[in-house]
Amino acid sequence: MAAITAPAYRSFPIIPALIPGAMEGAGPYVSSDKINEAVGFPGHLVDDWHDKAIAKMGDLLSKYRSLKVYMDACVHCGACSDKCHYFIGTQDPKNMPVARQDLMRSVYRRYFTLPGKLFPKLVGARDLTKEVLDEWHNYFHQCSECRRCSVFCPYGIDTAEVTMAAREILDSVGYSQKYSIEIIGKVHRIGNNLGLPAPALRDTLEGLEEDVKDATGIDVRFPMDVHGAEVLLVTPSADFFAEPHIDSLIGYAKVFHATGTSWTLSSMSSEAGNFGMFIGNYDQLRTIALRIRQAALELGVKRIVVGECGHAWRVAYSFWNTLSGVGDGADPNDRFAQMLQKQLDHRYRQPTHICEFTWDMIENERLVFDKSLNDKYIITFHDSCNVARGSSMGGYPGGQFEIPRNIIKAVANNYYDMDPSTTHERTFCCGGGGGLLTDDLMEVRVKGALPRMEVLHHVAEDHGVNFMACICAICKAQFTKILPVYGFDRRVVGGVHQLVSNAIKLGVK
Amino acid sequence: MNTLLAIFFYLSTLVFVVGLLARIRTYANTPAPLKIPTTPAPTTTGGVVLRMTREVVFFESLFKANLWTWALGWLFHFSMLLVVLRHLRYFTDPVWEWVALIQPFGMYAGITMLLGLMGLLGRRLLVERIRYISTPSDHLMLVLFIGIAASGLLMKFAVNPDVIGVKSFFLGLMHLTIQPLPTSYLLYAHLSLVCTLMVIFPVSKLLHAPGVFFSPTRNQTDNPREKRHIAAWAAKMESEK
Incomplete structure (x- = not known):
């Protein structure tokens, strides 16, 4: 691959001119049969992909109000059109949020609305062809689901929801993205995104204890699988070995040490990240989240604290209670959630972000x-x-x-x-x-x-x-x-x- | 002509009301399985009502996004609201007091509505990004509204059809009788365009009007840790394990 150079800084924050097709073919690798099948997706593009994709779209439209409303509500006002970092950086018009959504909306109109069935040209509706599917694979993997566009949309249309739906449809017909599916496979097989097995993890943590001892002269512990610890720390696996991530892990350990908090990591659930969200798949999202529930139940912890990880915190904060019951306020008859919520200490917010934990301790003058x-x-x-x-x-x-x-x-x-x-x-x-x-x-x-x-x-x-x-x-x-x-x-x-x-x-x- | 228009009015009203209610029912019955408010978001129901009110009355998000689009869009929508309210005088006898009161404002609103629409059309034609995302129906929708506004204004300021006759036609419709309608091609055009709009409404992007109230990023309370939120189809996956 030729070296990729940075685009020039804009002297004024002008909205860039359009370069149609600038990022055509810049999309990701397609997932292999082996990687797909390991997580239960069809290995490669199935023969009846057209009908399967439309059926999947109908299924998602009936399960997600967001998708249903967002397919209808856009008026093409253009409020979002200059808000996406990928559009600003690439100038490809299909990286404008509205245009990205329209890749799917055009298909929605053709198959699910009367005007699109009768007058496709008039309302910008198109058949789902292989070219359209390729376009989906290309451009729905040039969206980071960051939701910046949704801040500015007068109807709150969230392109992330559309991207997730598109990826789920692609996955369901065997046309997945290699990177995300490969990582999800590793979580299921080994317990974290990086594929670090428990013994390697244990070694790393012991090494860290030595490093911190050398640097500070103090025995800061990095405990794993400690039953009865108060806090279960769930953190992105990059924290265990990547730079600069590891320095933050040392920071969490020092905060726990200084405040006398008993804590533990879990070898079975050594990953806060949840790529199930990225591919928009509720089953995957839930199955991955359940590992943390299981670890919490087995270790008998009272609190669950999440390390520095963006999407993991969204999943933890917004979705964990729904997916796995990590949270508060479940219905008294909700035995699935109550089982865990009875164990957790509700004097604290569940789950807690490590920044909430540390700031709390700073405010209480414990650090x-x-x-x-x-x-x-x-x-x-x-x-x-x-x-x-x-x-x-x-x-x-x-x-x-x-x-x-x-x-x-x-x-x-x-x-x-x-x-x-x-x-x-x-x-x-x-x-x-x-x-x-x-x-x-x-x-x-x-x-x-x-x-x-x-x-x-x-x-x-x-x-x-x-x-x-x-x-x-x-x-x-x-x-x-x-x-x-x-x-x-x-x-x-x-x-x-x-x-x-x-x-x-x-x-x- | 009056019979033809009467039938058109009945049918289009029927399509509008039934279509819209059906759509709203679909939105209401489709579950939102996950908490996805765009944060920072209100943590209480009262806060959500306020957020939605700001969104619907002031177009808060659009204001953050683009001042030109906001100004033109807001001008168009609120002028149109006044114009529609002004038209209540054709459906009430005696005319409600507040409807009588807003008549002069409604008249000027017709002009500002047209200005807003022309601005939005100009933007759609001239701004490269907006032109790129526009479909033929986007342009036609604006043309339809411009047609309605322009024909209405022409009747107000140039050709004056017998408004008493128009009123008796509509009061008649409300009592299921077909009264004569003054002969005026401008009036026929105006009314046909309005009927067309009502037919298009439930199958087009005009669904943004009910849609905004059902948008999970705007109507959800940000309290996922405090209260468990779960959709029926998702709850079925759970067992006590």
């Missing part, structure tokens, strides 16, 4: 920091899309923006926000979310990072910012790879708990 230890950093915060627009923290709207920033300001002296049109609920995706964090999509990833890189460049120039903190494993992995393409050092990105780890004073309280 001591030497902020000067972070003085070499001038810090900004990148709101990860799934945290910003698909979840919350602290029990009040906007807590997901305040709490991580509060933590940073409590552990470091130099902090600047990026341009407000690119933070909070208006944040731009890193470019690698939603199942796109794979090398075969590198061109999409590089170009999709443009809007974030532009504003990072601004704060770097204006304030000398040299560290962009975030709370998402995918953001961290994506930026580590993309930053150098835009001329930054790859170590500019890191976790919030990496900063916590730097500044925390152990053995004081």
Whole structure:
């Protein structure tokens, strides 16, 4: 593959001109028979794919009000048309949210609405041909399901819902994306996205204990499979070995150590990520989430805390209670959920984000920091899309923006926000979310990072910012790879708990 | 002609009401299996009502997205609301007091409605991105509204058909009798276009009107940790395990 170069920064944030077909054929690898069949999907494109796909679409339209309403409600007003980072970076008109949705809406109109059956040309309806299916595979894998468009849509139309439906239809006819399906297979087979078996994990954790002992002189533990621990920590598996992720894992362990919290990881459920969401498949989403329920029940924990991972936090915060009963407020007759909810300690929010946990401890003055230890950093915060627009923290709207920033300001002296049109609920995706964090999509990833890189460049120039903190494993992995393409050092990105780890004073309280 | 228009009115009203109710029923009966409000989102029902009110009355999200589209769209929609309310005088006898009161405003609203529509059409034709996403029906829909507004305004300011006659025609329709309609091709055009609009409504993008109220990203409370939310089809998967 030829080297992919970064698109030029825009001197003014103008809306780019259209380049039709710019990203045709830039889509992902198609999944192989073996990978598909391992998770129960047809191995390759089935013979009667047309009828199967339309039937699946009808099934989804009857199960998801979001899809049903969103297929009808769009008026083509164009409010979303300039909001997608992939459109801004690639200029391909089919990466405008409305145009992406229309790839499916045109088919919906043809098969499910009267005007589309009678006058297809008039209302922009089309038959589902192999070319259309190819287009779906290409462009529905150039969407990171970040939901930025849904913030601006007057009807709240969420392209993520449409992308998920499209991917589910593709999967059901044997036309899947290699990366996501391969990862889902690994979770089922081994227990985490990276395919780290339990013994390797145990080794890693022991190594970490030694490293922290060498660095601080203190025995910070990284426990696994401890029955009766208070907290079960579920974190993205990248935290166990990837840089800079691992520094945040050390941060969580130090916070637990300093507050005297008994905690444990689970070898059976060593993954917070849930790619079931990316492919929009409720069965997969649920089955993967149930591993955590099972671990919690077996270990008898009282609290479930989730590490720095964007989509995992959306799944945990918004979906876990639905999928697996991790939460509160189940009906008294709901035995499935009650079984777990009776075990959990409801003085705390279930599940809890690690930032909620740490901020709580900071507010209760249970942690001591030497902020000067972070003085070499001038810090900004990148709101990860799934945290910003698909979840919350602290029990009040906007807590997901305040709490991580509060933590940073409590552990470091130099902090600047990026341009407000690119933070909070208006944040731009890193470019690698939603199942796109794979090398075969590198061109999409590089170009999709443009809007974030532009504003990072601004704060770097204006304030000398040299560290962009975030709370998402995918953001961290994506930026580590993309930053150098835009001329930054790859170590500019890191976790919030990496900063916590730097500044925390152990053995004081 | 009056018989023909009377039949058209009855049929189109029937299509409009039955079609719309059927659609609303479908929306209401389709489950929303997961909590997907676009956050930050209200944590209480009262908060959701407020959010929806801001969305429907002020077009809050569109305001955040694009000021031009917002201004033109809002002008069109609220002018149209006034115009529709103004037309209640053809259906009430005696005319309700507040309907009488808004008559002059409704008249100017006809003009601002047309301005808004022309602006939206101009945008659709001139802005490259919007032109790209427009289907023929998107343009025709605007043309239809422009036709309704323009014919109405022409009758108000240029050719004045006998409005008393128009009113007795509609009061007649409401009592299931067909009264004579003043002879005016402009009036026939105006009424036929309105009937056409009613027929198109339940099968077109005009469904955004009921749709917005059923949009899960806007109408859900952000309390997934506090209250378990589960759809019937999803609950069936669960066993006590």
